[in-house]
Amino acid sequence: MTRLMPTISIITPVFNGAATILDCLKSIDSQTYSPFEHFIINGNSTDTTLALINTRKRPYRTVITEPDRGLYDAMNKGIKKATGDIVGILNADDFYPADDILSTVANAFKNIEIDSCYGDLLYVDSKDTDKTIRNWKSGKYARRKFFSGWMVPHPTFFVRRSIYEELGYFNLELGSAADYEIMIRFLVKHRITTTYLNKIIVKMRIGGASNKSISGRLKANRMDRKAWTVNGIKPYPWTVFLKPIRKIGQWVIK
Numbered sequence: 001m002t003r004l005m006p007t008i009s010i011i012t013p014v015f016n017g018a019a020t021i022l023d024c025l026k027s028i029d030s031q032t033y034s035p036f037e038h039f040i041i042n043g044n045s046t047d048t049t050l051a052l053i054n055t056r057k058r059p060y061r062t063v064i065t066e067p068d069r070g071l072y073d074a075m076n077k078g079i080k081k082a083t084g085d086i087v088g089i090l091n092a093d094d095f096y097p098a099d100d101i102l103s104t105v106a107n108a109f110k111n112i113e114i115d116s117c118y119g120d121l122l123y124v125d126s127k128d129t130d131k132t133i134r135n136w137k138s139g140k141y142a143r144r145k146f147f148s149g150w151m152v153p154h155p156t157f158f159v160r161r162s163i164y165e166e167l168g169y170f171n172l173e174l175g176s177a178a179d180y181e182i183m184i185r186f187l188v189k190h191r192i193t194t195t196y197l198n199k200i201i202v203k204m205r206i207g208g209a210s211n212k213s214i215s216g217r218l219k220a221n222r223m224d225r226k227a228w229t230v231n232g233i234k235p236y237p238w239t240v241f242l243k244p245i246r247k248i249g250q251w252v253i254k
Contacts, residue, residue: 006109007036007083008037010036011087012089013074014040014074024090028090030099033100036060037060042065050063072171072172085109086158094202109160116158116163118201119201123205124203146188147235148236151180153202157183169182184233228240
């Protein structure tokens with residue numbers, strides 16, 4: 001069953017993102033799809049971020065500048081401001097690689113039985129964004145994959161706004177695992193429907209907030225396990241250890 005094309009809300013949290021924010025904005029401004037809206041949640045940046053944002057004012061863009069409690073608090077603020085049918089998040093150091101990304105997403109949501117969608121993520125060099133570092137080929141969804149350390153690339157994850165309103169927002173107590181937790185809550189616990197878009201949806205610069213060192217990843221294992229327990233689901237003993245191991249292939253397959 002299908003319906004008319006949905007409206008899309010894009011949320012961009014940023015703090016001192018002067019080095020990358022223009023690439024992010026240009027990729028959004030180049031989208032051929034309409035209608036969509038864009039909320040920038042600027043956590044009182046102290047560099048030239050706000051001045052750069054103001055050079056690309058658009059009717060569909062709203063800028064909110066105020067203190068926040070970090071990345072996921074900023075995301076929550078944006079989602080709660082959103083009015084679109086669909087919500088996507090594009091961080092300040094990420095960008096869409098083509099002008100038809102939102103069109104591809106909107107086409108997926110024409111099916112009213114689809115609650116969410118996701119695609120592939122390309123990690124690129126922080127300076128030379130044409131240079132691929134990692135290729136996250138996510139593949140088709142199966143709930144059981146989560147128990148083997150698989151997860152959706154969160155920057156490519158688009159969700160109906162009604163799902164956030166019904167099932168809740170990012171849990172700030174989970175720290176850097178807040179995106180992992182929300183996907184466990186949505187996809188594993190509540191079993192919302194999703195579909196895979198066999199396409200690179202987002203390019204992410206290596207060195208962004210979501211990229212961890214080996215020591216940081218080991219420290220994050222505790223929060224990953226908590227992401228399961230707060231949802232009342234018991235993972236396999238090896239689930240959170242397989243999660244970083246699965247990333248090895250992303251460095252090899254480019």
